Amino acid sequence: MHVHFLDPYRSGNSLVHRLDPRIKFILTLGFILVASLTPVGAWPVYILLFSIILSVEVLSELGVRYVLKRSMLAFLFVLAALPVIFTTADRIILTFSLGTWTFTITQAGLERFISIFLKSWISIQAAIVLASSTPFPELMMAMRAIRIPRLLVAIFGLMWRYLFVLADEALRLMRARLARSGHSDQVGLKPGGSVWWRAGVTGRMAGSLFLRAFERSDRIYMAMISRGYDREVRAAPLPKLRGVDSLIIVGGLLLLVFLLLFAILFWA
Amino acid sequence: MFLSPFLSPQPMHIPDGFLSISVSIVFWLFSIITIGYSLKRVNRDLGERQVPLMGVLAAAIFAGQMLNFVVAGGTSGHFMGAALATILLGPWATILVMTTVVGVQALIFQDGGLLALGANIFNMGLVGVAVSYFVFTTIHRFSGGKRWGIFVGGFAAAWLSIEIAALAAALELVLSGTSPANIAVPAMAGIHALIGIGEGLITVGALALIYAARPDLVKVQKEPQAGGAALWVGGLIIALILAIASPLASAHPDGLEWVAEQKGFLDSAQGPLYEIIPDYVLPGISNEALATILAGMIGIFIIFCFALAVAYSRKNRQNTNV
Numbered sequence: 001m002h003v004h005f006l007d008p009y010r011s012g013n014s015l016v017h018r019l020d021p022r023i024k025f026i027l028t029l030g031f032i033l034v035a036s037l038t039p040v041g042a043w044p045v046y047i048l049l050f051s052i053i054l055s056v057e058v059l060s061e062l063g064v065r066y067v068l069k070r071s072m073l074a075f076l077f078v079l080a081a082l083p084v085i086f087t088t089a090d091r092i093i094l095t096f097s098l099g100t101w102t103f104t105i106t107q108a109g110l111e112r113f114i115s116i117f118l119k120s121w122i123s124i125q126a127a128i129v130l131a132s133s134t135p136f137p138e139l140m141m142a143m144r145a146i147r148i149p150r151l152l153v154a155i156f157g158l159m160w161r162y163l164f165v166l167a168d169e170a171l172r173l174m175r176a177r178l179a180r181s182g183h184s185d186q187v188g189l190k191p192g193g194s195v196w197w198r199a200g201v202t203g204r205m206a207g208s209l210f211l212r213a214f215e216r217s218d219r220i221y222m223a224m225i226s227r228g229y230d231r232e233v234r235a236a237p238l239p240k241l242r243g244v245d246s247l248i249i250v251g252g253l254l255l256l257v258f259l260l261l262f263a264i265l266f267w268a
Numbered sequence: 269m270f271l272s273p274f275l276s277p278q279p280m281h282i283p284d285g286f287l288s289i290s291v292s293i294v295f296w297l298f299s300i301i302t303i304g305y306s307l308k309r310v311n312r313d314l315g316e317r318q319v320p321l322m323g324v325l326a327a328a329i330f331a332g333q334m335l336n337f338v339v340a341g342g343t344s345g346h347f348m349g350a351a352l353a354t355i356l357l358g359p360w361a362t363i364l365v366m367t368t369v370v371g372v373q374a375l376i377f378q379d380g381g382l383l384a385l386g387a388n389i390f391n392m393g394l395v396g397v398a399v400s401y402f403v404f405t406t407i408h409r410f411s412g413g414k415r416w417g418i419f420v421g422g423f424a425a426a427w428l429s430i431e432i433a434a435l436a437a438a439l440e441l442v443l444s445g446t447s448p449a450n451i452a453v454p455a456m457a458g459i460h461a462l463i464g465i466g467e468g469l470i471t472v473g474a475l476a477l478i479y480a481a482r483p484d485l486v487k488v489q490k491e492p493q494a495g496g497a498a499l500w501v502g503g504l505i506i507a508l509i510l511a512i513a514s515p516l517a518s519a520h521p522d523g524l525e526w527v528a529e530q531k532g533f534l535d536s537a538q539g540p541l542y543e544i545i546p547d548y549v550l551p552g553i554s555n556e557a558l559a560t561i562l563a564g565m566i567g568i569f570i571i572f573c574f575a576l577a578v579a580y581s582r583k584n585r586q587n588t589n590v
Contacts, residue, residue, distance in 0.1 A: 120285030158323020166331035202337040203473015213328035217321040
């Protein structure tokens with residue numbers, strides 16, 4: 001299997017890479033849960049959570065810059081929370097007007113906005129570390145460990161296996177369109193046809209992608225049958241957790257619970 | 269340029285941190301129940317024979333989201349695929365396929381959060397699929413299985429499923445106290461009304477090609493799906509609730525913000541979780557709101573009668589055919 005540009009996994013041999021995937025998975029979920037439960041304005045807790053995830057990033061040897069760059073993805077959505085600054089009723093910090101509109105920034109609104117921003121930034125970093133340090137088969141093992149139904153995990157697995165094939169297929173379709181429909185990146189030169197025509201072309205590309213997927217899945221099914229598939233999805237039993245691993249998971253969860261209690265006791 | 273859908277998160281995928289914990293949990297529960305039921309249905313109706321088809325189609329939807337077209341200037345329309353998959357694969361399998369797509373987007377590509385995944389699966393899986401199914405089967409039946417029914421139904425299913433899913437996402441943000449209703453609802457509704465047109469056009473284009481090349485794939489849907497009636501009603505109810513609740517919420521933001529505060533209360537575990545649900549049906553209702561709801565209920569009644577009439581005439585026609 002060739003390394004695909006879509007796959008975020010980065011191989012390595014760090015402590016984080018070697019950790020049992022089930023533990024990574026559960027601790028990541030716990031971490032995101034705690035970040036989400038942390039009350040608005042509990043700044044020291046946010047700083048602690050941030051330093052935890054930052055040290056995990058350093059331990060994972062993925063490169064802090066890499067993780068931070070990927071985490072920029074979350075920033076666009078922050079726009080959805082922006083109006084909260086102006087609409088929460090509280091002590092007014094600043095009033096300014098733009099044209100005919102007057103905006104008032106309130107303290108509670110600002111605190112709420114910054115908290116939402118920090119929560120989502122911290123959470124996305126945890127998710128990035130998990131995805132970048134754990135190969136997909138190990139993630140599937142973690143999914144089975146938390147009792148996600150076998151059929152669903154099997155669909156996940158097959159999707160992952162053919163994702164790269166179909167992504168390449170989609171890229172080929174787009175290259176073919178690029179070559180034939182007079183598109184130019186040059187400023188001022190219009191792309192070919194009307195918007196409706198372009199939408200129709202894209203639709204037929206999607207249709208042919210779906211048709212190819214249907215036909216491919218027929219072939220895959222035949223290949224599976226000829227190799228002894230009996231309509232039953234099986235998987236190797238999960239390996240046992242080592243003693244160190246249970247220690248890490250208990251320690252990690254305790255730390256998270258402690259942080260959460262700290263946050264709720266002092267800031268809720 | 270090819271990567272743009274991956275590098276720019278789609279507005280419908282809610283990241284972590286934007287939903288309050290009770291909203292996350294409630295929508296996780298909805299999603300888990302739906303996924304469990306779909307698994308059961310798929311196991312019973314199709315067997316695990318469909319596993320490769322669902323896996324590969326999930327990959328196709330994911331890859332299909334790379335396909336985009338230039339609308340104007342730097343903006344481009346692209347494709348989500350819930351409606352097309354519902355038409356081709358049937359609703360229950362599509363719920364699993366969309367769950368897989370949204371799950372991989374969150375888990376691997378951080379497009380949408382992990383804790384918020386329940387809500388995202390609810391919006392794009394359950395709501396998208398149920399609304400598509402409801403709209404497509406209704407129009408398809410109404411057309412008497414003619415060709416135009418497939419295309420009109422496909423466009424309407426694609427557009428409405430995007431729009432209603434966006435409304436669901438907006439209301440989840442409002443309920444979490446993350447975004448004020450009078451801004452989030454019109455903004456999401458407005459953006460997705462346009463995105464939905466792109467989705468509709470792509471879906472029609474795809475259906476045209478598939479209808480020409482493999483008409484058998486589109487015809488599968490003519491056979492009634494087991495459990496389809498329940499989903500049809502579900503799609504109708506979801507569409508109506510959201511279509512009624514959203515203007516209400518944006519006209520009375522105070523009401524919903526009050527609920528959000530109450531829920532902030534609940535977040536610190538001071539009240540039983542189940543109290544949330546009766547809470548947000550009623551707050552801040554004035555006469556105007558009551559009128560809207562009444563209008564909505566009359567609407568439900570009319571649509572229901574209409575649908576029953578269509579179903580009845582169809583049944584009669586089948587009887588005379590036999």
